[in-house]
Amino acid sequence: MRAKLFRMPPDRPTEEDIQQAGDIIRQGGLVAFPTETVYGLGGNALDPEASEKIYAAKGRPSDNPLIVHIARMSDLEKIAGSIPSEARLLAQRYWPGPLTMIFPKTDIVPYATTGGLDTVAVRFPSHPVASALILAAGGFVAAPSANLSGRPSPTRAAHVIEDLGDRIDAIIDGGDADIGLESTIVDFSSEVPAVLRPGYISLEDLKALIPSVRMDPGLIPEQSGIRPKAPGMKYRHYAPKGSLTVVEGEKEQVIAAINRLTKEAEEAGKSCAVLCASETAAFYRGRVYTLGSRQKEEEIAASLFAVLRQLDEDGIEVIYSEAFSDGSIGPAIMNRLLKAAGHRVLQV
Numbered sequence: 001m002r003a004k005l006f007r008m009p010p011d012r013p014t015e016e017d018i019q020q021a022g023d024i025i026r027q028g029g030l031v032a033f034p035t036e037t038v039y040g041l042g043g044n045a046l047d048p049e050a051s052e053k054i055y056a057a058k059g060r061p062s063d064n065p066l067i068v069h070i071a072r073m074s075d076l077e078k079i080a081g082s083i084p085s086e087a088r089l090l091a092q093r094y095w096p097g098p099l100t101m102i103f104p105k106t107d108i109v110p111y112a113t114t115g116g117l118d119t120v121a122v123r124f125p126s127h128p129v130a131s132a133l134i135l136a137a138g139g140f141v142a143a144p145s146a147n148l149s150g151r152p153s154p155t156r157a158a159h160v161i162e163d164l165g166d167r168i169d170a171i172i173d174g175g176d177a178d179i180g181l182e183s184t185i186v187d188f189s190s191e192v193p194a195v196l197r198p199g200y201i202s203l204e205d206l207k208a209l210i211p212s213v214r215m216d217p218g219l220i221p222e223q224s225g226i227r228p229k230a231p232g233m234k235y236r237h238y239a240p241k242g243s244l245t246v247v248e249g250e251k252e253q254v255i256a257a258i259n260r261l262t263k264e265a266e267e268a269g270k271s272c273a274v275l276c277a278s279e280t281a282a283f284y285r286g287r288v289y290t291l292g293s294r295q296k297e298e299e300i301a302a303s304l305f306a307v308l309r310q311l312d313e314d315g316i317e318v319i320y321s322e323a324f325s326d327g328s329i330g331p332a333i334m335n336r337l338l339k340a341a342g343h344r345v346l347q348v
Helices: 015-026 048-058 073-079 085-094 128-136 157-164 203-209 251-267 297-313 330-340
Strands: 004-007 031-033 040-044 067-069 099-104 119-123 170-173 184-187 194-197 243-248 272-277 287-292 318-322 345-347
Touching (some): 004 015, 015 031, 015 040, 031 128, 031 157, 040 048, 085 099, 085 203, 157 297, 243 251, 243 330, 251 272, 251 318, 272 297, 297 330
Parallel strands (some): 004 170, 031 170, 099 184, 243 318, 272 287
Antiparallel strands (some): 031 040, 184 194
């Protein structure tokens, strides 16, 4: 079965097509759709069979929780058992937007959606197409990124077609995602609020409203015995087919090391490439893929996943990347880059 394709302007959802797509979800089917972060793979969040279909389509481990997407603030009360005042502060500031919050779940949310946990991850996206689809689908749409598990997240409909075109019922093409990184996740199910996944909304942004919020220590090591409380905490993600290594250090040392390593790889008969910022692109030899300017970190965030996919299309076997940890969303960019590299880092 080939997915039905709906095309529409990102700011003007087509009512008839949205209703058709919503009906597919109401009837237990799966629809990929654009959000401001990445494309999501949507199913009825209150239907355990739909959630199981999402896991099967993606090849995703069933203990990796799904995010429930809403389009009305009043619907939060129906799926969250308790909502702290700090969470309401964040919702007032960042919803609709690229923020996911975790709460104790109510009984209407099946364990198939939450990965067996007593908590539920909730997001209120700002993309007009996403909002319209969620309402047409009944108000509660479980939606991880619309890619095969482990592959770079999709930032355009073509990526979804490549990964899932024969596995799901429909795809809404609403243009390229603006942000290009998945939402920031904040856990409110514990005593101290914790960031479980960095994103466009930085830790500093969050601390301005909630001084007690902290980065969860589980973000650093990937320990196989820890059950993930949020999407992406445990498993390798975003990986290109080639071997990716992140090189960290002073600029001159990084450039010298990457040039030496790419030369060695090419002499060994490997196709090799470099990921870097536009400011340093001219200093590298061989095939260079520029992510964007360090002065415009939004460019780097928006292009990262698309470039990782391009590396696969070009058959690149060995990849060396500069580190991108500076700036307000640098930690989010590095989080994705390190996962793509399987935490393979070379310090120089």
